[in-house]
Amino acid sequence: MSTRAVPRVLVLGGGMAGLATALLLARRGQPVDLLERDRSAVPTGVRAAAGWHRGTVPQSAHSHVFLARFRQLLAAEAPDVLAGLLAAGAPEIPLRPPASVPVAGPVDPDLVVVAARRPVVEWVLRRMVEKERHVRVHAGAGAVGLVESRGRVAGVRVDGGVVDADIVIDATGRRSPVPGWLQELGRAVPERRSSCEISYYTRFWVLHRSGDPGELNLGFAAGGTFDRYSCLAFPADNGTVSVTFGALPEDQELRELRRAEAFDVAAETIPAIARWVDSSVAVPISGVAAMTGLHNLLRVLAPSGEPVLPGLLAVGDAVCTTDPAHGRGVTLALESALAGTRAVLAHGTDPVDLAAAADAAQQDLMTPWWHDSVAQDGVRLSRWRPGGPHPAEPVPASEGVSHGEALLAAQCDLAVWAQVTAMQHLLCRPGDVLADPGIVRRVRAALEGPWRPAPLEAPSHSWLGAKVRTVTSQRPARLTV
DSSP: OOOOSSOOEEEEOOSHHHHHHHHHHHTTTOOEEEEEOOOOOOOSSHHHHTTOOOTTOGGGGSOOOBOHHHHHHHHHHOHHHHHHHHHTTOOEEEOOOOTTSOOOSOOOTTOEEEOOOHHHHHHHHHHHHHTOTTEEEEETOOEEEEEEETTEEEEEEETTEEEEOSEEEEOOOTTOSHHHHHHHTTOOOOEEEEEOOOEEEEEEEEESSSSOSSOOTTSSOEEEEOSSEEEEEEEOGGGEEEEEEEEOTTOTTGGGGGBHHHHHHHHHTSHHHHHHHOTTTEEEOSOOEEEOOOEEEEEOSSGGGOOSSTTEEEOGGGTEEOOGGGOOHHHHHHHHHHHHHHHHHHHTTOHHHHHHHHHHHHHHHHHHHHHHHHHHHHHHHHHHSTTSOOOSSOOOOOSSOOHHHHHHHTTTOHHHHHHHHHHHTTSSOHHHHHTOHHHHHHHHHHHHSSOOOOOOOOOOHHHHHHHHHHHHHHSOOOBOO
């Protein structure tokens, strides 16, 4: 047990989870050292920040959703960060029911999202962290291993030396090296892993006239899931919009979406998307970014309450990742940072109790969303790949209704819409909605009725694939990834 009144806290990783953890701890009086191996200079303005795509955060080149719970947490814990985002050109979008739902009375004021590009959000947060007198940011300082002493963490190894610490918080993301470092110490980190079986292709535009060119049929985005592919448009800060296609990893035809001209032609064939990328409305400002090899991942640092290494914590994607299609990553990172902060403040002088309490809080937070993501991936794959391989990890059976059934009923029942939307935005848990007796009754009543929503217009997979092939065969193109 450490005899220090104030433990030395070291945060590994300067992404969303690491920055949020450092900020929340510092504002409670806890000194923090933050190690970030990326040495790129922090941009000096919003325009430069939008292009701050650090090599340690490849997902920053893709669409992001900053859910209602993200905004709620910022408003409560770091209102200056929220104000900074709005000042940087990130609008708030109140969520409204679809036109098919009769509305009586006001909609929940907490159902508001922040529309922004990931680098802009990270830039605002980084600037706030660097102003904190209790935080020292060490850019270009990457850890290469853990230091153990007397059965507990004692710091990290860096090139050229050791940084001592009583508490080490892993915020290095889904590709965290920490499990490998623990293996070197003869300690194993249990994990659950299920492939998302999807590849994403994203391109950004900037609108060159005021006003949104189309309806956001999903509240914060336009588009949907179609015949073996998905396509969504997300408004962001300063009049920008991103468009993301999702396809099976083995889909050779839609893999050509990596080519900018093929991507543009494909986007223009989907009515809900075409109005956002029409040349009279918008101009592209990026190439096409590709992302694949994704997993729903859940790591455990204190199985059965026994810490793998006392004094070692993990937050954000280093604990859990879910399919980016649900847009939960940054919101869960912020929620996870708050859980880690509370554990440090409550148990910071006892490394065993700290590691056990912190992991229990992370598992309680993350596990429901991990199961939900695996289940939703399985449903999608049953449609996109009938009879093919699905996620191997079993999903526990639950009483009530499925996510898909609730989403369908939400398009004609205001009470269901409100609860399903709150669930999608992490204001409540899946079990709180999908197994709620009142919601279950309303969903089943809606499903038994004759009403069904009109399907969104979109080309079939075979038609889209042929269109893409025609474009790429006629015009050799530069590949921008």
